[in-house]
Amino acid sequence: xxxxxxxxxALLFLPFLTPVAALAQEGGGSKMPQMDFKNPxxxxxxxxxxxxMVALYFILSRWALPAVGTVLADRAQGIExxxxxxxxxxxxxxxxxxxxxDAIKSAREAAQSEINTAIETAKAEAAKDAAEVSxxxxxxxxQAETQIAAARASAMAAIRPVAQEVxxxxxxxxxxxxxxxxxxxxxxxxxxxxxxxx
Numbered sequence: 001x002x003x004x005x006x007x008x009x010a011l012l013f014l015p016f017l018t019p020v021a022a023l024a025q026e027g028g029g030s031k032m033p034q035m036d037f038k039n040p041x042x043x044x045x046x047x048x049x050x051x052x053m054v055a056l057y058f059i060l061s062r063w064a065l066p067a068v069g070t071v072l073a074d075r076a077q078g079i080e081x082x083x084x085x086x087x088x089x090x091x092x093x094x095x096x097x098x099x100x101x102d103a104i105k106s107a108r109e110a111a112q113s114e115i116n117t118a119i120e121t122a123k124a125e126a127a128k129d130a131a132e133v134s135x136x137x138x139x140x141x142x143q144a145e146t147q148i149a150a151a152r153a154s155a156m157a158a159i160r161p162v163a164q165e166v167x168x169x170x171x172x173x174x175x176x177x178x179x180x181x182x183x184x185x186x187x188x189x190x191x192x193x194x195x196x197x198x
Contacts, residue, residue: 163188163192
């Protein structure tokens with residue numbers, strides 16, 4: 001709007017500049033009809049030019065330029081309102097993004113906590129099952145050792161009569177006389193003890 005007013009003010013000073021141009025023309029010696037101020041028609045043209053410029057200035061300054069200024073102000077207000085709305089929307093979007101990130105982080109932490117709890121529970125159950133299986137195996141092993149010891153004791157108990165009988169037969173065949181059981185018994189006990197069979 002200031003640009004329009006500056007242009008209109010410059011046009012108002014144009015009639016005052018034309019005599020200077022006319023003097024310059026007279027000094028140069030060139031003749032232009034529109035610059036010949038000795039002609040009475042040229043003076044009236046200048047007067048009408050000034051009247052038209054003043055009227056145009058008042059029309060522009062009172063009616064056209066305020067309307068243009070109003071439009072420009074309304075447009076600036078609309079742009080400012082749009083920018084404010086965009087800033088508010090951006091702030092809301094940033095807040096929503098931050099809230100979404102917090103929710104994702106919380107969900108991730110909760111899921112990791114549940115996974116850790118499940119892992120610890122599974123480890124505890126596996127340790128419990130392993131302990132139960134180990135206890136069962138230990139019980140079965142102890143039972144098997146007891147059975148083996150009983151079978152060994154039973155076998156040891158059965159070895160002495162067999163050994164005594166075999167020894168008696170061997171002595172009888174080697175010597176041709178029956179074996180003396182009173183002498184054979186302690187010797188057999190000594191031999192079995194030496195082999196850990198007593």
